[in-house]
Amino acid sequence: MSGNIETMNPKRGFLIKKTVLIVDDEEINVEIMSAILADDFYVLTANDGKEALDILLSGDNKIDMVLLDVFMPMDGREVLKVRQENPDIKRIPFIVCTSDKNIEEECFHLGVNDFIKKPYENPDIIVARVKRMIELYEDRSILKEVEREKLTNLYNIEFFKKYAMQFDANFKDLPKDMISISINRFRLINELYGRAFGDKILLAVASKLGKCISNCNGLVGKDAGSTFVIYCEHHDDYEILPIKLQEAMKEVVNDIHVSFRIGVYPFVDPSLDKDIVVGRTKTTADSLINEPTKTIAIFNEEKQTKTLHKEELIEAFPSALEEGQFKLYFQPKYSTHGDKPAFTSAEVLIRWISPKFGFVSPGEFISLFEENGLIGKLDAYIMEKAAGYMRSWKDRFGLCVPLSINLSRIDIYRPNLVEEIINYADSNGIPRDKYFIEVTESAFVEDAKEVIPVIDRIRQAGFKIEIDDFGSGYSSFGALADLPFDVLKIDMQFIRAMDKNPKVKDIIKMIINLSKVFEATTVAEGVETKEQYDFLKENGCDIIQGYYLSKPLPINDFEELIEKELAK
Ligand code: C2E
Numbered sequence: 001m002s003g004n005i006e007t008m009n010p011k012r013g014f015l016i017k018k019t020v021l022i023v024d025d026e027e028i029n030v031e032i033m034s035a036i037l038a039d040d041f042y043v044l045t046a047n048d049g050k051e052a053l054d055i056l057l058s059g060d061n062k063i064d065m066v067l068l069d070v071f072m073p074m075d076g077r078e079v080l081k082v083r084q085e086n087p088d089i090k091r092i093p094f095i096v097c098t099s100d101k102n103i104e105e106e107c108f109h110l111g112v113n114d115f116i117k118k119p120y121e122n123p124d125i126i127v128a129r130v131k132r133m134i135e136l137y138e139d140r141s142i143l144k145e146v147e148r149e150k151l152t153n154l155y156n157i158e159f160f161k162k163y164a165m166q167f168d169a170n171f172k173d174l175p176k177d178m179i180s181i182s183i184n185r186f187r188l189i190n191e192l193y194g195r196a197f198g199d200k201i202l203l204a205v206a207s208k209l210g211k212c213i214s215n216c217n218g219l220v221g222k223d224a225g226s227t228f229v230i231y232c233e234h235h236d237d238y239e240i241l242p243i244k245l246q247e248a249m250k251e252v253v254n255d256i257h258v259s260f261r262i263g264v265y266p267f268v269d270p271s272l273d274k275d276i277v278v279g280r281t282k283t284t285a286d287s288l289i290n291e292p293t294k295t296i297a298i299f300n301e302e303k304q305t306k307t308l309h310k311e312e313l314i315e316a317f318p319s320a321l322e323e324g325q326f327k328l329y330f331q332p333k334y335s336t337h338g339d340k341p342a343f344t345s346a347e348v349l350i351r352w353i354s355p356k357f358g359f360v361s362p363g364e365f366i367s368l369f370e371e372n373g374l375i376g377k378l379d380a381y382i383m384e385k386a387a388g389y390m391r392s393w394k395d396r397f398g399l400c401v402p403l404s405i406n407l408s409r410i411d412i413y414r415p416n417l418v419e420e421i422i423n424y425a426d427s428n429g430i431p432r433d434k435y436f437i438e439v440t441e442s443a444f445v446e447d448a449k450e451v452i453p454v455i456d457r458i459r460q461a462g463f464k465i466e467i468d469d470f471g472s473g474y475s476s477f478g479a480l481a482d483l484p485f486d487v488l489k490i491d492m493q494f495i496r497a498m499d500k501n502p503k504v505k506d507i508i509k510m511i512i513n514l515s516k517v518f519e520a521t522t523v524a525e526g527v528e529t530k531e532q533y534d535f536l537k538e539n540g541c542d543i544i545q546g547y548y549l550s551k552p553l554p555i556n557d558f559e560e561l562i563e564k565e566l567a568k
């Protein structure tokens, strides 16, 4: 046995020899050639073209090389013609063994790879030649296999990126674009109409893109799923691309609508890693998933950074919750009824302190978590924690500090919300009327049908309800009469605007009076100055919250504050 012609057979797992099929009607030739090759190869033999084809087409043996005589009962050239039509046989290299120089050219045209002269003279050279030809062929087919995606025969994504870099090197000064094209709901198409149908669509897209790109400098590749990528010289008119693709679709499907999403990254900086560029182009295309009327999106760095950051936050949420990265802060509320502001209670405000992102403000993550429903889990966590703190203060200080918890409008849709709240309070031995729930006026107004009944049940169960940000939601006085609430919290915007616009002071006075009509407590938040405090106190606002008195405090500072208040 000799060296590199042997390969590991992945199926059998041990070293095997290559198999050569000798086709010749003259027995003596078969014998001589068999003897020459026997040490280095497994040898099969056939006595005419037909027998050879039987062996080749049966697939019983993996043939690595055919040595073919020409003049025999079924002519060698007939065999070569069959080979040209059959991709399985075409993969096998053929060497023609002949003494007739004149038929060489004809055989070349029929795709023969090499010739060996009869009569056979130098056995070593014959063996070397057969080995070399098998090696060459294997290298070529391996290369072809790894470079190309099987179905479409386009470059696979790895080679696409590699050749895109070569393209950069060859056309240094040419401005270039990266484009990603995906078929919308392709998985569904596959499921509904079958894989063969899906393949047909992919092939049609591949062929159309290939044609489009053949008119300019560039290359096309196939990524995973239904995604194609193009790297080409810069164009301004990509609107034509979906039109071309629709034309291609008309040719293969008539009654099914196939739509695309296309992301374009123009003027690619060649120093950027191609992985990053392809990734950004795909994300740009994916931004259209929820916009069915649009087909093309152009990469926008700022927008994409924001989207990516949002995705990162969403991804980080479960472990952040588990690891306790969400911290409850407490902003004290003070009564205006005495000579001095008197501490009464606090609002719970959540803070995300992430080892990865640093301090993430609720303004950034609350609306994001509302969009995808994660807020439910977060608010449940906060409610439970808050109840736990209240219990510990009761045990430690002998008093129950009332807390207000912000409820998102999304929480309303949690099926067991009311029972959960009851459970947090009761299982911790907290009087329900010390547990306040803040709901924004806009949630009350905009989702009135869903929100009012749930909040009503919470209130009926004995909890206190605050209308947050009152005045921003444009509810009519009539609507207010239907809302179940105990506390009216004036929207911070009014407090902010009152110094600049005297009319706002009148509005604040009106809100306080309105609140009195409903026998509700009035709270002002966002109070930052003594002037604001004095005005609110003079006009009958019961409770004040804001930086003038205290910022939201972390747990240790807040507990210190409770201790100080008790010592007074
Ligand atoms: P909000 O419920 O209206 O909370 C009041 C916001 O005003 C808080 O911002 C608070 O820190 C801030 N603030 C308090 N006093 C002052 C002041 O004197 N000046 C100024 N400029 N600001 C003041 P924060 O903590 O950033 O919260 C923003 C919003 O995020 C909250 O508005 C609330 O809607 C939401 N949020 C905060 N925590 C939670 C939570 O646990 N659950 C839910 N669902 N939402 C929350």
Ligand code: CA
Residues within 6 Å of the ligand: 347, 406, 438, 468
């Ligand atoms: Ca609030």
Ligand code: CA
Residues within 6 Å of the ligand: 468, 469, 489, 492, 525
């Ligand atoms: Ca508020």
